[in-house]
Amino acid sequence: MGSMSRCLWVLMVAVLATVGLVPMVTMAADADPLQDFCVADNSTGVTINGFPCKPAAKVSVHDFTFDGLKKAGDTNNKNMVAVTPASVIQFPGLNTLGISAARIDFAKGGINPPHTHPRATEILLLAQGELYVGFVSTNNTLYATVLKAGELFVFPRGLVHFQLNVGKSPALAFAALSSQNPGTQQVAPALFTPDIKDEVLEKGFRIDGKTVDMIQAEFRDM
Structure with a gap:
């Protein structure tokens, strides 16, 4: 077998191995949608792994609009932080789409304490201020840095992570998460x-x- 043939064989094996892993990867995320949209109908009281769909005839453009992140949250608490979520619970139009968002307001010195999102990877955009952010891998390695306005940081799914306002003024960040219902569990x-x-x-x-x-x-x- 020539070197070119061997290369093609190795490439084919690699592709097949990758394709074989795809079902395992997709099982670890929100299920793929089976229709254009499935606006959550929370009035039924049905509990399933997700939410039932609102009848399409009753869906309007308002189901795909959410204004809950416009206003700053109340940071008058022990952590001096306010997390305003936009998950399927608050924004039914996200149902089956595998995505959600959040607004995070920090008073000076405020902290979003160590926590995890068991069902989502999070990407954070700092809009204002300075944040010390980081996560800890499963071998207890810390990956941390100070973010400036306009910079992004990603927190891998399920890993413990945090944000601390280290600037001289309030800070504002927006997060996108790879699940319609990522869940949050604070460690302490x-x-x-x-x-x-x-x-x-x-x-x-x-x-x-x-x-x-x-x-x-x-x-x-x-």
Whole structure:
């Protein structure tokens, strides 16, 4: 077999291997739509992996418009941040389209604490201010930088990530996420709000019982 033939054979094997992986990749994301659109009909009370479709005859252009990101959120809270989501819950026109968005307002010093989106990759556009942003890989490597206005940063799906306003003024960012319903789970509240046995937290974080009680009280009062 000549070198050209071997190259073609290797290329063919690579293509077939890639095609074989496509179903595995697509299973890890929102399902592909089976029609032009499927505006969510939340009035039925039906619970499925997604939302039932509103009858096409009742769909209007207003179902594909959302103005909820125009106004700044209220940053008067412990984290000094306001996340305004535009997922299928708030914007039914996103149903089956595999995408959503969010507005994130930061007061000076505000933080969007370490959290994950189990169903989506997130890309963040900083519109105003300076943010220290980053994520941690599954081998505990930190990828972090300071973003300036107009710059983008991507947070891979499911990985713990954060944003901190390190500028001298409020900051504003917009996020796009690769799921109609990405989900958000903040790390600290997820562990210290439920009634997890203290011994688990003491050993898991290598802290004593008094520290566990102190942190639990902080999050349970929020």
